Amino acid sequence: MAKATKKQALGRGLSALLKDPENDIKSAEDKNADKVVGNIIELELESIDVNPFQPRTSFNDETLQELATSIREVGVIQPITVRKLDFNTYQLVSGERRFRASKLAGLETIPAYIRIANDQESLTMALVENIQRQDLDPIEIALSYQRLIDEIDLTQEQLSDRVGKKRSTIANYLRLLKLDPIVQTGIRDGFISMGHGRAMINIDDQQKQLDIYEKIIANTLSVRETEKLVKTIDQEETAVTKPAPSSKVPKYVENSMNEFSDFFGAKIDVKVSGRGRGKLIIPFSSEEDFNRIKKLISSEK
Template sequence: MTAPDKRRALGKGLETLLPPRPSAAAAETGGRPLEIPLGQIDRNPFQTRTTFDESKLNELAASITATGVVQPIVVKALNGGRYQLITGERRLLASKKAGKETIPAIVRTVSDEQAMEMTIVENLQRADLNPMEQARAYHRLSQDFHMTQEQMAIRTGKERASVANFLRLLRLPELIQQKVEAGDLSFGHARTLLALSTPEQIASAAQKVIALSMSVRQTESYVQGLMNPESKPGKIEKIEAAQDPNVHEAQNQLQRVLGLKVRIEDKKGKGKVIIEYSGLEDFDAIMAALGDRNVIEEE
């Protein structure tokens, strides 16, 4: 997908959720945003984001002080002259920090369900969500709106394999999810740790990865060792040394993409690829990857 194509795909996410008919407020103002007092806007009850970077909020507040709010927020009208935020919470918070009294807003006539879906999709299209926030947002789309992984991928402009991999993060023990959310473990670390079979193994391995500041590649080697405890010291290294370097790199690449144990047995260009999985979510991740030819190249 080219860059312009991807931008169009991202834009489609929210467009598909907006009702085709203009709202009453839009009709009154000719489709132009309204300047709404900040004190009349209630925060979004459907917000899936749990953290906002204070320094980035301050930067946005400084920008708003200098040039104003460039992109209007989206709200829905409530009784009593109040409004409920749908999208644009960072702009709302930053405007308050900047001492603004009003903010440009587009009023939409949507149900609570539509508002919630718009909020989640808008969040997933942002680049600054941490992996666990993304995982929980996808899970909410699945549970509350009964969306398939393919439907979620279309709505958010993401690859289906990416959606599957984020959902798998919810299998991590709660303490390790917190480590991912705090940035102590990256998405790559977390996906590698999921190859282990029990929560206890994952938690123990994660603590060691953090303590030793392992890279993702080091974590992959460490996890492989845990998964093959019967191997004698040096046995894995000898097998890898005998393996064609291109085959070995392809094997590692598949393991990084899937977060699962992969073994390629190759003899003069013929052989087999063995992928081990421990549950339906793992199987879904495999199927999603196989359905997308570009997922490995983009890794």
């Protein structure tokens, strides 16, 4: 207990240092920066702004109240992370649930790690730390991955290194964004799982996606049952279109099709001639989707 009291007193001492205009720290090279940056400091809640880069867009009121009750009794166990914006002004990088719950609990200060970062670094830190630490739903994770790709200009391979996930895992999350918005909302609200969403991804017709979604809800279908339903629909469509017969797809091609589909985020088709020659067909649903695929191909050169 004595050690905890000493640590808190140190945090308050550093907080006083930050309030001294003569010690306004703006970069890691400034005087006393080593005493502040990376250390736990008690900051006033009113001096902290929420993070516009926060990937979580909804907070459950009941769980926030439960966390607030816990904080009233034992305090904030894990410090939040903030970046310094200006004199005695900070912005959240991660820990918004703890920040909100501390306000509900009536706290005036909160323990925080201080970081100094520009907007791009802050975005990267916020998204990566939240993906790793927070219980985000699959769509929030997918949106966070997409923001890192678009706004930080990362390839899926670079993103894989940043977040410590396989590229195929990232591709599977990103493919969820191709689902109809109503289906995405169903995943976010927990009516269906990510597995249900993945089973529907190869259905390009969004109205058919909605029809499948309604059947999942109405009949409480499992992921396996949903996969069977989708397969039945695929077979029915194939029977209607009656494609011209083609040569059998070689085993070496067949074994790589899932890898191609994961990489491009779309169901890849293959045509093979009698002489063993063939071509891969990459579908796209819009100009934006076409540019996404073009960017993937360019990044691999």
